[in-house]
Amino acid sequence: MTTSRRKFIKISGLGLGGVFASTSALNLFGNNSPLTEKTVQKITKNLKKTATYCEVCFWKCAAWAHSDEQGNIQKIIGNETDPHCYGRLCPRGTGGVGMYSDEDRLKTPLIRTTIDGEETFREASWDEALDLIASKFKDIKEKHGAESFALLKHGSPGKHLEHLFKAYGSDTIAEPAYAQCRGAREAGFNATFGSWVGSPEPTDIRDTKCLVLIGSHIGENMHNSQVQEMSDAIDNNATIITVDPRLSTAASKSQYWLAIKPATDIALMLAWMHVIIKEDLYDKNYVKRYTTGFDELKEHVQNFTPEWAYGITTIKPEEIIKTAREMAHAAPAVIIHPGRHVSWYGDDTQRARAMAILNGLLGSWGRRGGFYFKEKISVPKYPHPKYPHPKWDWTDVGEKFPLAQMGITTEVIKCAIPSKDNKYPVKAMMVAGTNITKSIPDKKLLEEAIDELEFMVVLDTMPMDVTGYADVVLPECTYLERYDGIRSATNRTPSIAVRIPAVKPKYDSKPGWWVAKQIGERIGLGDFFKYDDYKEVIEWQLEKMGTSLEEMEKIGVKHYPRKSGPMYLVEGEHHEFPTDSGKIELYSKELKNLGFDAMPLYTKHPEPPQGFYRLNYGRSPMHTFSRTANNPNLNALKSENNLWVNPKVARIIGLKTGQSVWLRNQDKITSTFSIKVRVTERIRWDSVYMVHGFGHDNKKLSRAFGKGINDTQMVTKTMVDPIMGGTGMRGNFVEIITEDPHKTEVI
Ligand SMILES: Nc1nc2c(c(=O)[nH]1)N[C@H]1C(S)=C(S)[C@@H](COP(=O)(O)OP(=O)(O)OC[C@H]3O[C@@H](n4cnc5c(=O)[nH]c(N)nc54)[C@H](O)[C@@H]3O)O[C@H]1N2
Ligand SMILES: Nc1nc2c(c(=O)[nH]1)N[C@H]1C(S)=C(S)[C@@H](COP(=O)(O)OP(=O)(O)OC[C@H]3O[C@@H](n4cnc5c(=O)[nH]c(N)nc54)[C@H](O)[C@@H]3O)O[C@H]1N2
Ligand code: SF4
Ligand SMILES: [Mo]
Numbered sequence: 001m002t003t004s005r006r007k008f009i010k011i012s013g014l015g016l017g018g019v020f021a022s023t024s025a026l027n028l029f030g031n032n033s034p035l036t037e038k039t040v041q042k043i044t045k046n047l048k049k050t051a052t053y054c055e056v057c058f059w060k061c062a063a064w065a066h067s068d069e070q071g072n073i074q075k076i077i078g079n080e081t082d083p084h085c086y087g088r089l090c091p092r093g094t095g096g097v098g099m100y101s102d103e104d105r106l107k108t109p110l111i112r113t114t115i116d117g118e119e120t121f122r123e124a125s126w127d128e129a130l131d132l133i134a135s136k137f138k139d140i141k142e143k144h145g146a147e148s149f150a151l152l153k154h155g156s157p158g159k160h161l162e163h164l165f166k167a168y169g170s171d172t173i174a175e176p177a178y179a180q181c182r183g184a185r186e187a188g189f190n191a192t193f194g195s196w197v198g199s200p201e202p203t204d205i206r207d208t209k210c211l212v213l214i215g216s217h218i219g220e221n222m223h224n225s226q227v228q229e230m231s232d233a234i235d236n237n238a239t240i241i242t243v244d245p246r247l248s249t250a251a252s253k254s255q256y257w258l259a260i261k262p263a264t265d266i267a268l269m270l271a272w273m274h275v276i277i278k279e280d281l282y283d284k285n286y287v288k289r290y291t292t293g294f295d296e297l298k299e300h301v302q303n304f305t306p307e308w309a310y311g312i313t314t315i316k317p318e319e320i321i322k323t324a325r326e327m328a329h330a331a332p333a334v335i336i337h338p339g340r341h342v343s344w345y346g347d348d349t350q351r352a353r354a355m356a357i358l359n360g361l362l363g364s365w366g367r368r369g370g371f372y373f374k375e376k377i378s379v380p381k382y383p384h385p386k387y388p389h390p391k392w393d394w395t396d397v398g399e400k401f402p403l404a405q406m407g408i409t410t411e412v413i414k415c416a417i418p419s420k421d422n423k424y425p426v427k428a429m430m431v432a433g434t435n436i437t438k439s440i441p442d443k444k445l446l447e448e449a450i451d452e453l454e455f456m457v458v459l460d461t462m463p464m465d466v467t468g469y470a471d472v473v474l475p476e477c478t479y480l481e482r483y484d485g486i487r488s489a490t491n492r493t494p495s496i497a498v499r500i501p502a503v504k505p506k507y508d509s510k511p512g513w514w515v516a517k518q519i520g521e522r523i524g525l526g527d528f529f530k531y532d533d534y535k536e537v538i539e540w541q542l543e544k545m546g547t548s549l550e551e552m553e554k555i556g557v558k559h560y561p562r563k564s565g566p567m568y569l570v571e572g573e574h575h576e577f578p579t580d581s582g583k584i585e586l587y588s589k590e591l592k593n594l595g596f597d598a599m600p601l602y603t604k605h606p607e608p609p610q611g612f613y614r615l616n617y618g619r620s621p622m623h624t625f626s627r628t629a630n631n632p633n634l635n636a637l638k639s640e641n642n643l644w645v646n647p648k649v650a651r652i653i654g655l656k657t658g659q660s661v662w663l664r665n666q667d668k669i670t671s672t673f674s675i676k677v678r679v680t681e682r683i684r685w686d687s688v689y690m691v692h693g694f695g696h697d698n699k700k701l702s703r704a705f706g707k708g709i710n711d712t713q714m715v716t717k718t719m720v721d722p723i724m725g726g727t728g729m730r731g732n733f734v735e736i737i738t739e740d741p742h743k744t745e746v747i
Contacts, residue, residue, distance in 0.1 A: 047074055050502035051556035053084075053487050054093045055156060055479035057624040058177070059200065059223045060487050061085035061093055062557045065480055065502035073097045073480055073502055079556045083225060083491045084200060090222040091622055095633035099461065099478045100506065104630055104702050106463055106475035107507035121473065126510065126518070129472050134522035136455040137168060140428045146170045147390045148427040150412050154434035156484040156499075157459055157476055157512030161432050164516040167384070167528040171393035172415075172426060174407025176439040179726045185342045187403045187724040188352025191588045193365055194578030196405075197338045198490050202374040205229035209369055210239040210330030212323075214265055214355065216339040219249035220619045223340075239330060241323050243268065246616065246644070246689055247682035256323050262614050262687055262730065263345050264313040267602040269354035271309035272324045274301040276361055281328035283363030290575060291360050293587025293598075300599045312602065331362040333369025346719025346728035349403070350600040353588070357600070360584045366569040374490035375564045380544040382537045384528045397424050401725035402594050408725035409440055410718075416449035428455040432512065433476075437465040438626040438693065441715040441729050459515060462630060463700040476512050477505035483513065483534040486541055492567060494560040496545065498538060498552045596723055605719070605731060607686075612666065612733035613649065614687040617711040626693040629704035640708035642678040644689035645736070650679040653736055662737040663688075663709060667716045670741050672697055675709040688734065 047066035054061045054076070062082035066075045076096055080087035089096075109129035110121035140149045146169030151161055154175050162173055186196040205211060206229040218230050230250075234240065240254040243265065251257040260268060276282050277298050287294050306317035327334050336358045342348045364370025394407030397415055401408065413436075415426040429450075440446055450456060450469050458470040467473045476482075480502045487497040505511070517529040531537055539549045547558055569575055576582045580590060592598040608614050622638040623629060643663075645655055655661065660674040673695050683689050695710030719728035 048502075050500050051079070051497070051553055052076075052480065052499045052502060053497045054089065054096055056092045056096045056099065056628065057223070058155060059084055059225075060489065060497070061089055061224050062487070062497035063089055063093065064556065065097075067502050071503050073100055076480075079497070081555070081559070082497065082557045083493075083495060084489070084497075085224045086228055088224070088228065090224050090227070091637065092222060092624055092628060092634060093224070095622075095628075095631060095637070097480070098628075098631035098633035098635075100480045100503070102462065102630060102632055104463060104700055105461060105478075105507065106467070106473060106509065108475060109508070110467075110470075110473040112471045124472075126508070129474060130515075130518045130522060133457055133472055133519055136428060136457075137519065137523045140454065141169065144425060144427050145391060146388075147172050147392050148425055150174070150415070150426045150429045151432070152176075152409060152412065152429060152434055152436055153432045156479065157433040157515075159485050160512040160516040161430060161459070163384075163528065164520050164525070165430075166387040167520060167525045168523065169388045169390050171390050172397065172407070172412060172424075173394055174397075174409040174412045176409050176434055176436065178406040179404075179408040179410060179724075180341075180343050180439055180441070180729070182340050182342060183404070183406065183408075183724050184348030184721050184726040185338045185340070185352045186405060187349045187721075189338060189356045190405070191349070191403070191590055192353060192356035192360060192579075192585055198374065199340075200225065200489060200491065201338065201340070202372050202490065202492075203335050203337060204333075204367075204369050204372045205335065206232050207333060207369040208233050208238050208330070208335050209333040210241065210327050210335070212241045212243070212327060212334070212336045213250050213254075214243045214269075214337065214339060215342075215344070216337045217244065217248040217250050217618055218337075219253070220621050221340065222619070222621045239326050241326065245684045245687055246618075248618070249621075256319070256326070258313075258315050258319060258323065259684060261312070261314045261684070262616065263605040264602070266347065266351050266354050266600050267304070267309045267312040268315060268320065269351075269358060270301055270304035270600065270602060271306045271313075271320050272327070272358060273297065273354075273361065274304045275306060275321050275324035276328055276358075277301060279325070279328075281325065281331075282361040283331055286332070286363030287361065287586075290363075290569075290577065291584040291586050292581050293585060296587040297357065297361075297599060304602075312604075327358075327362060330369075332364045332367035334362050334364050335359070335370055336362075336364070343721070343726040344728050344730040345605050346721050346726075346731075347600075347603060348721050348726050348728060349723040350597065353591075354600040357586050360586055365584065366575065368568050372492055372567045373564065374492070375494050375562050376488050376490040377494035377496065377545065377560050379486045379488050379496070379541050382531075382540055384530070392424050398725050401721075401723065404724045409436070410442070410445075410720075410727055411725060413440065413446060413449045416452050417445075418452060427453065429453055430457045430459070431466055431470070432459040435460075435464045435466045435626050437469070438710060438712050441712060441718050441727055443713060444716065459512060461509070462627075463698055464626065465696060465698050468698060474515055475507065475509040476515070477509035481505040481509070482511035483538060484511075486538060486545075493562050495557055496552075496560075497557045498542075498549070500549075500553060591723070594723075608733040609666070612735050614730065615663075615665070615711065615714050615732045615734050616683070616687045616689040616730065617692045618689065620691040620693075623691070623693055626696065626710075629693055629696055629707070630701040632703065635703045639703065641675060641691040641694040643675045643709070643736075644678050644680050644683040646683050646685040647679050647681060648685045649688075649736075650677070653738070655679060655736070655738070659738070662741050663714055663734040664737055664741070665714045665716060665735075666733045669714060669716055670737070671695070671709045671713060672742075673706050673709055674740070688736070
């Protein structure tokens with residue numbers, strides 16, 4: 001196997017054999033018809049109902065997959081009793097069947113090979129691919145130690161492989177859903193309340209009187225029950241305050257849209273604290289009983305007046321004062337929402353701290369309409385031998401970042417680049433359920449690291465960009481075709497959900513658990529996988545949890561009573577918060593002792609140079625990151641992203657809606673593809689905006705290839721959070737190019 005200069009292979013160059021099984025969903029939905037549940041509900045047939053939970057995003061809504069006698073999946077409908085979806089799937093979940101029916105799916109294992117000096121893939125049997133992978137696992141362990149084999153993962157397949165890696169002796173594990181997503185929020189809230197926010201967020205939106213969204217764009221961010229509860233809250237006349245430089249869907253439903261200058265949110269929040277304290281609007285009993293550091297905070301925010309914040313944020317002092325009063329008026333039924341994708345400007349833990357402190361001042365943590373005390377039920381561990389103790393792991397890799405609580409993807413990736421200071425050499429990598437070429441910033445660094453690897457294996461369902469870098473590609477079957485771990489998530493009350501295969505795996509694809517077991521057995525770790533089918537694991541666990549697979553097949557979701565106590569603080573009762581002081585820490589001694597600011601401070605961030613605009617990005621309600629771009633059902637609803645441009649900018653450059661443009665960033669990186677302009681007042685003049693997840697560069701994705709721009713390609717500069725290692729990605733500036741920069745002159 002070639003290990004030098006790993007070239008990106010476009011799987012398109014191949015005849016990927018395999019029988020095209022008939023797909024029903026496509027015919028049902030037609031190409032352009034909207035996927036409303038109503039349309040879907042009309043189909044009445046003798047359908048088999050199988051309990052599952054959705055994997056189109058990580059909200060994990062419990063659902064029923066309906067399949068016909070021929071084994072075709074006809075529709076997927078939300079489970080009525082599920083607290084993640086309340087019986088309704090979002091458009092992505094309803095269209096999830098497209099993941100199964102997509103004819104571009106990976107169909108067989110592939111092995112990198114060289115033919116006539118050209119690197120390409122050839123089809124391989126599972127035995128050949130797994131034997132090769134097993135030999136690499138042994139080889140890496142012998143030569144470098146098991147720790148040098150890293151796992152980058154996301155979602156259900158990641159869990160199975162995590163077990164394999166830990167059994168093998170490697171805990172060099174990370175996922176972009178931490179350092180590129182919500183890590184900073186967890187660090188900031190943990191430093192304040194002693195616990196993570198977690199997923200689903202314990203926001204009591206249905207009973208709130210005031211919801212404050214700071215960049216969080218619920219409505220485009222389609223996390224299901226949150227969206228439904230927000231819609232109910234709006235019907236119940238809750239006040240919505242949205243802070244966003246863009247008129248998001250949420251902003252358009254809000255009483256207050258604060259069109260903040262990007263990167264200045266901490267200044268706004270400090271001014272809010274100033275007003276709340278100065279006007280005596282904070283919850284005095286709560287602050288006295290449950291918090292520590294109020295005096296220091298009062299002193300700290302003394303000079304952060306609304307007038308001061310106006311100069312930074314461009315939000316008028318009277319608006320700052322009015323919104324602060326609105327929040328206090330609703331308190332404690334108020335939520336300063338922690339957001340989710342928070343890796344923005346590198347001071348993200350401190351921004352999350354500011355949000356947490358505001359919730360503390362207003363007394364909303366542990367209060368109805370604020371944040372409830374979440375609870376989940378633990379799933380018993382299926383017996384296996386003890387994991388060996390690795391010599392080093394993700395904590396060592398991220399040692400520069402004292403409050404990192406999970407592996408930092410970018411740090412693990414850097415470890416693949418040899419240098420004399422690199423104490424933790426990564427020599428091989430497995431990538432499972434994460435499209436790192438789209439989710440990790442700084443492509444140059446990523447490619448440099450991948451180049452150095454001795455071996456790389458990717459487990460995916462689709463020929464995504466990342467597969468082009470692998471030595472071996474393994475086709476996983478979709479969530480509709482496999483068992484996976486029991487879903488047990490934090491909620492108001494504990495509940496579990498199961499995922500049972502609705503149909504047989506298509507083509508030669510296999511479940512992640514099977515792949516982990518096969519590799520494990522080949523490298524002498526059979527004792528860690530003592531089952532023939534993952535079904536046995538679930539059956540064993542369910543029995544221990546007082547139910548059975550038979551029962552779960554019928555109900556899909558099972559509820560358990562709370563055991564940890566009431567959902568909200570009990571008036572007048574003592575409560576110990578899981579922080580060092582047992583109190584909510586408005587002033588953080590922990591951060592101070594680590595050499596960081598004990599209370600958040602505003603720092604100025606770089607601004608776009610002349611002719612450049614800040615690149616802002618977000619979500620589309622019809623898509624999840626890059627994973628759904630090729631999904632036939634969802635692609636029919638939205639096939640490319642657009643570039644939102646303010647009319648003022650459009651006038652200066654001479655742009656029209658629908659016109660194709662290219663982008664070039666501050667580091668002279670030019671977008672491979674073009675994007676169509678959308679001229680709109682909904683974005684500030686200093687930024688441009690696009691939905692993340694488009695601009696795929698693998699031709700094998702027949703619908704998604706070349707459609708729109710990949711925002712990640714433009715993110716070459718990151719602002720790293722010194723507290724937890726998150727990579728702030730909103731400090732990239734782009735210029736708009738109207739002539740095709742890739743056009744070669746024809747003579
Ligand atoms: N520029 C930029 N970067 C970002 C973001 C952004 O908005 N902009 N968002 C960040 C955030 S919030 C997050 S959480 C991360 C997410 O980043 P990723 O974890 O990389 O998310 P996806 O794009 O969903 O990639 C998932 C991959 O899993 C594959 N897949 C889907 N289902 C299955 C399955 O059942 N089994 C297997 N084996 N594979 C499957 C898909 O085909 C795809 O290749 O990205 C972060 N990075
Ligand atoms: N449909 C759909 N829903 C999803 C996902 C998906 O892929 N598709 N992914 C899920 C995941 S993993 C995550 S992490 C979440 C992410 O979703 P959220 O946490 O809700 O949002 P972000 O992506 O962080 O923020 C996007 C918003 O921030 C605004 N913004 C940009 N810069 C600034 C600024 O400086 N200040 C302020 N105040 N606002 C700013 C943007 O205009 C945009 O409206 O969405 C989840 N929900
Ligand atoms: S929110 Fe939508 S995509 Fe995410 S799990 Fe639920 S139904 Fe699936
Ligand atoms: Mo995320």
